[in-house]
Amino acid sequence: MNILxxxxxxxxREGVACLLKQIYPDAQVFEAESFAAGLxxxxxxxxxxxxxxxxxxxxxxxxxxxxxxxxxxxxxxxxFSGVEDRDVxxxxxxxxxxxxxxxTVSRQAFVEALRDVLSGKVYLPAAxxxxxxxxxxxxxxxxxxxxxxxxxxxxxxxxEFEILRWIACGHTNKSIAKRLNIxxxxxxxxLRPIFQKFGVSRRTELLVKLFEQGxxxxxxxxxx
Numbered sequence: 001m002n003i004l005x006x007x008x009x010x011x012x013r014e015g016v017a018c019l020l021k022q023i024y025p026d027a028q029v030f031e032a033e034s035f036a037a038g039l040x041x042x043x044x045x046x047x048x049x050x051x052x053x054x055x056x057x058x059x060x061x062x063x064x065x066x067x068x069x070x071x072x073x074x075x076x077x078x079x080f081s082g083v084e085d086r087d088v089x090x091x092x093x094x095x096x097x098x099x100x101x102x103x104t105v106s107r108q109a110f111v112e113a114l115r116d117v118l119s120g121k122v123y124l125p126a127a128x129x130x131x132x133x134x135x136x137x138x139x140x141x142x143x144x145x146x147x148x149x150x151x152x153x154x155x156x157x158x159x160e161f162e163i164l165r166w167i168a169c170g171h172t173n174k175s176i177a178k179r180l181n182i183x184x185x186x187x188x189x190x191l192r193p194i195f196q197k198f199g200v201s202r203r204t205e206l207l208v209k210l211f212e213q214g215x216x217x218x219x220x221x222x223x224x
Contacts, residue, residue: 019107050075078097
C-alpha cells in the first residue's frame with residue numbers, strides 16, 4: 001500500500017509518517033511539504049490513501065482536494081487538520097473527501113479512521129457524525145440511539161429510514177446488512193430510492209444533505 005502525507009510542518013509530518021509505518025509495516029509512505037510537491041508524487045506513484053493538511057503554504061487544502069479529485073477521481077483522500085469546524089468538514093465532504101481526521105485524535109481513533117476509509121466508509125469526527133459514545137457503539141443494538149426525526153417526515157419507508165440511520169453513522173452496505181440480518185443487495189436496493197429522495201448520488205453527498213437540512217441522528221445533542 002502506498003500512502004501520501006501532505007503537511008508543511010516537519011515535526012507533525014515526521015510523527016504521522018512514523019505512526020503510519022507502525023500501523024502498516026509493509027506500506028510505503030511518501031511525504032510532501034506542499035501541495036505542489038504532493039501532486040507531483042501523485043502523478044508518478046499509484047496511491048491508495050492521501051492524508052492532506054488543511055492549511056498549506058502554496059494553496060488551501062480544500063482547493064488542493066478539489067484538484068486531486070479532478071485529476072484522480074477514485075483516489076481516497078482524507079483531510080488531516082488541527083481545525084475542527086463543521087462547515088469546513090462538510091465542505092471537504094462536498095469536495096470528495098472520504099473523511100476528516102482532527103490532529104488531536106488518539107492513536108486508536110486514528111487507526112479506526114484509516115480502517116474505515118480504506119474499507120469504503122466515510123469517517124467524520126464523532127461529534128459531527130452523530131455517532132454514539134464508545135460504549136454505545138460497541139453494542140450491536142440500537143440501544144441509546146434516538147433519531148430526532150421520523151420516516152414519514154423524510155418521505156422514507158421505515159426500512160429506508162433504518163438504513164439511513166446506519167449510513168449516518170458511517171456503516172458500509174455489508175455492515176448494515178449484517179446488523180439488519182438482510183442481504184447486501186437488499187441494502188443496495190433500498191439505497192437507490194434514498195439517494196433519489198435526497199437528490200444525491202453518493203454517500204458523502206447524502207451526509208452533506210443531512211447536515212444542510214438539520215437532520216439529526218445519534219445520541220441527543222450529539223450532532224449530525
